Each structure stands twice: as C-alpha cells, then as structure tokens.
Amino acid sequence: MVSKVTEILKNLSLTVEEKAEKIAEILSALPDKGAEETVRLILNADDYVVATYAANYLALLPNLQQEKIQAIEHILNNDKILAIAATNLVKAMPDDVVNQLINKYFQNPEDSDFSNIIYEVAQWFPDKLHPFAAQFKDSIIEKVILPGAADNYVEDLVKKYREEEDPQYLQTLVYIRTDKALDALITLSKTVPEEDLEDIYAYIESSGVFPETRKASLYWKNYRGYIVSRNESPHQMGGSFPHPVPKCPVTDIPANRILTLDLSQLDLGLKSGYNPSFFWYESGYSPGYIYVQFTEDGLKGLITPMTDGEVGTDLIPGELALKLEEYPLKYGRAGEAIPGFSYHQVGGYPNWIRFERFPSCPICDERMKFLVSIDSGMTPFGKLGFNGILYGFWCDPCAVSCTSHQSYMADFDSDEDEDDFE
Ligand SMILES: [Zn+2]
Incomplete structure (x- = not known):
C-alpha cells in the first residue's frame, strides 16, 4: 500500500488534484475506508508530501477522532517540517489537543510552520484565542477570531x-x-x-435576523457534514431522484440532486413535512438561483423548466449521502469563505465568499432562511464536479427550496469586465 501511494506521488504526469483523487480511490476501497492504513502512512511518512496527502484524506472521513488525534500528535511531535500536513485535521480536535496546539504556537510565534495550524484553530475555535487577541499582528487572524468578541x-x-x-x-x-x-x-x-x-x-x-421583519434568518443548530456512502446516512446526495428535476433552459442539461435532508433525523424545528432537496447544474449558463416547490404531487419547478425524469450525475461522484455531526460553532466562522476544502454545513451562519442578500421566496415573497452550504473539493469517492460553494435556502411555510452558487471565478470575470470599461 505504501508503495502504491508513493508511486502515485512520484508520478510527475499527475496534477495535485489527480494524485489526491487516485490516493482517495485506493484508500477508500479498503475496509474501514482505509482509516487504519492512512494512519500507518502518516506514522511512517518521511516527508511532508506523503503525510499531507494522507492527512487530507483522513480529514474527509467522519468520526475517527482517536485516529485523527494519533495522526496530528505524531505529525506535530516528530518533525515540525511536517506541521503543514496537520492543517486539515485541526477542526476535528477535542479541547485538550487544541490547547496543546495553542501552547505549541506560542512557544515560538514567529515559527511559520505553525501559522497554518493557528489559522485553523482561529477558524474553528475562535473563543480559545480571545485571551491572546492582542498578541496577533496578523490582520487575517484578527478577523478570523472575531466571532463572539466582547x-x-x-x-x-x-x-x-x-x-x-x-x-x-x-x-x-x-x-x-x-x-x-x-x-x-x-x-x-x-x-x-x-x-x-x-x-x-x-x-x-x-448575523441572524432579517432586517425588515427581525425574524430569524437561519437555524441556530449547526451541523458539519462528511460525504459518505449511501448506507451511512439518511441525507442523500447524488444518484437518482423520484421526480423530474430542474434543467438548464438553454442546453437542457439536467440538474443533479445535490442533497436531500431527512428532517426526521435533524432538530431544526421545520414543520412543512417535506424533506428539502437542493439541485444544481453546470451548463455554462449559470441559473443564478434554482427554486423548486415541494407538493403532494412531487416537485414543481419555479422559474425553471423541469426534466421528464432525467437526473444529472456529473456533480456528485456516485450515490452518496451526507453524514452530519452536531458542531458547536456558536457564532459561526469569520472571514471570507475559501472554497474547495470539503467543508459542508447544515444550519448555523452562512460563510460567504462575498456577502449577499438571501433570496426571496417566489411564492410568498418573504426572504428565505439559510439552511445548507455544500463546498467543492475532494470526497473519499472522487472530486465534486463544481467549483466554489453551493448555498441552500428554505421557505418552510411554502415548502420551497432555493440553491445558489458563489465562486472565485465570478470574481475574476467581473474584474475583467471592469478592466474592459477602463
Ligand atoms: Zn414562501
């Protein structure tokens, strides 16, 4: 196994993404999705490349906190050159390990090998760094530790x-x-x-309420999601869907079912009785928003044409599901979202790439509550087929879902447009 992984890493014709995808393919085919093998790879890694690919793969798997702790402690105790490999594991750490990471950083704050680690701590455990706020000279960290400030x-x-x-x-x-x-x-x-x-x-x-009505604009309970096999969670992703789905009005490309939440398994206080589903397609003609209404007869497209039953399968790599863990991120994450790190969220505060107003429901005209965000990036089953982040909103009284999208690409496009005018 070690040799297969090293072979992939040494293959100069592969991109970073292709390497990550091939390594995920090998590891996820093993029993326990390769968790044990991945830890072994990390414990035996003699350079940060192997350790990084293996740790990034381990970070995609739900639970396994002991394995993740074992990996991070090995990475941090053995060789600080390996520190960068630990980055994506930080968010899964329990309090005592996070405290150790903070101590380690402050032993030598100038040591850049730990700057990634402290940035992760700041993002996921901002309150733990409040006592040290005055010691950070980095404006990014100052911003990231804002949630819950005094x-x-x-x-x-x-x-x-x-x-x-x-x-x-x-x-x-x-x-x-x-x-x-x-x-x-x-x-x-x-x-x-x-x-x-x-x-x-x-x-x-x-920040939590609609300015016009002062009603809650989001759900306070916050879950983070891991993409898993279909049999591991009731919240389905990808695959077939029992009703017609939205399609692109220009190319007829059918949408993928990105996610269906099984509300009986979640504590969000929704009353409509329908399980919200979110849809998206990538056709070169961005729809901006995709609205659908859930009715007794199935799904009704709002301002979007629907397929005859065909469903896209190009964005979600297989018949998968989203495993949710409650995550006590009381005041959410600060700073502009950086897409592509497989951070999936249900409930809580939206983490935007750039701020925008929430969409309005086409039926009742009220603003819709933020419910989910699905990040792009790697899964144990291959890469997701879109860039940026998908944001899902829900109007419970009308049983209407809305999916929208942000990415860096749109930023670059608009910058170019501006240049054209100059
Ligand atoms: Zn409505």
Whole structure:
C-alpha cells in the first residue's frame, strides 16, 4: 500500500488534484475506508508530501477522532517540517489537543510552520484565542477570531464608525454575531448612507435576523457534514431522484440532486413535512438561483423548466449521502469563505465568499432562511464536479427550496469586465 501511494506521488504526469483523487480511490476501497492504513502512512511518512496527502484524506472521513488525534500528535511531535500536513485535521480536535496546539504556537510565534495550524484553530475555535487577541499582528487572524468578541469591542467599533463612517467597521461587526453586535448593526442601519444600506442589510441577515421583519434568518443548530456512502446516512446526495428535476433552459442539461435532508433525523424545528432537496447544474449558463416547490404531487419547478425524469450525475461522484455531526460553532466562522476544502454545513451562519442578500421566496415573497452550504473539493469517492460553494435556502411555510452558487471565478470575470470599461 505504501508503495502504491508513493508511486502515485512520484508520478510527475499527475496534477495535485489527480494524485489526491487516485490516493482517495485506493484508500477508500479498503475496509474501514482505509482509516487504519492512512494512519500507518502518516506514522511512517518521511516527508511532508506523503503525510499531507494522507492527512487530507483522513480529514474527509467522519468520526475517527482517536485516529485523527494519533495522526496530528505524531505529525506535530516528530518533525515540525511536517506541521503543514496537520492543517486539515485541526477542526476535528477535542479541547485538550487544541490547547496543546495553542501552547505549541506560542512557544515560538514567529515559527511559520505553525501559522497554518493557528489559522485553523482561529477558524474553528475562535473563543480559545480571545485571551491572546492582542498578541496577533496578523490582520487575517484578527478577523478570523472575531466571532463572539466582547461587548466593549463592539462599542468601540460603533464609536469609530460614527466618527469616521468607514464601512470597514461594519465589515468587522458582521463577524462578531453576538446580540450586542447584531443590535449595533440594526441601530447603525438607520443612519448609514443610502449606498451602504444594501450591504448592511446583508450583514444583518448573515448575523441572524432579517432586517425588515427581525425574524430569524437561519437555524441556530449547526451541523458539519462528511460525504459518505449511501448506507451511512439518511441525507442523500447524488444518484437518482423520484421526480423530474430542474434543467438548464438553454442546453437542457439536467440538474443533479445535490442533497436531500431527512428532517426526521435533524432538530431544526421545520414543520412543512417535506424533506428539502437542493439541485444544481453546470451548463455554462449559470441559473443564478434554482427554486423548486415541494407538493403532494412531487416537485414543481419555479422559474425553471423541469426534466421528464432525467437526473444529472456529473456533480456528485456516485450515490452518496451526507453524514452530519452536531458542531458547536456558536457564532459561526469569520472571514471570507475559501472554497474547495470539503467543508459542508447544515444550519448555523452562512460563510460567504462575498456577502449577499438571501433570496426571496417566489411564492410568498418573504426572504428565505439559510439552511445548507455544500463546498467543492475532494470526497473519499472522487472530486465534486463544481467549483466554489453551493448555498441552500428554505421557505418552510411554502415548502420551497432555493440553491445558489458563489465562486472565485465570478470574481475574476467581473474584474475583467471592469478592466474592459477602463
Ligand atoms: Zn414562501
């Protein structure tokens, strides 16, 4: 096994992604999805390349906390050159290991081998770094540890915004998400200049309430998801679907069923009785939003044509499912989302690549609540067939789902357009 993996890594004709995909293919075919073998690879790795590929694969598998701890401790204790390999495992660590990682970082904060590790700690355990906030000189870390920041810090930001009217203070408030920060955004929304109103409304929405109605804009319970075999979770992904699905009006390409949530297995307080499903296709003609309504007769497309029953299978690599674990990320994640790291989420605060207003329901015209985000990147079954992040919204009274998409690509496109005008 070790030799097969080393052979793939030495193959110069393969890209990084192809290597990750081939290694996942070999490991996932083993009993226990190759968890034991992956740990063995890490314990015997003599360079960071093997350790990184193996640790990144291990990070895609649900549970296995003991194996992940064993891997991370080995990586960190044996050779700091290997530290980068541990990055993707940090989010699965229990409190005591996270505390060890923080101690290790502060033994020598200038040591760049641990900067990735501390960034991960900041993202997933921001409150643990609040006592050290003054010691970070890195503006990215300062931003990432904002969730749950103290009330006097919020007061400070409000004061500075009132004095300078610099929108960057609003962009800082949006990531704090405490009641205090939300109240501050609502209060400031009454005084911001007209051109900042849409932005601050988007911030308020992403902080937990709709600015117009003050009703909750999201579900407080937060789950993270791992893509697993169909028999490992009731929340289905990919494969066939019992009803016609949306299709591209230009190319007729059918949508993939990205995810169906089995609400009987989740504690979200939804009452419609329908299990929300989310759909997407990649046809070169981005739909912007895909809306469907769930009815007694099946699925009804809203502002989208539907197939005769055909379903796309190009975006989800197989008949899979999403295994969910409750994850106590009380105030969500801060900073712009970086897609491609297989972080899938149900409930909680949306982590946008760039802020935008939540979509409105085409039936009742009310804003829809944020419910899921499905990241791109690797799975144990191969790579997902889209870039960026898919965001799923739900109107429970109307049983309507909406799927939208953000990626870096769109950013580059709009930059190019701007250049054309100059
Ligand atoms: Zn509605």
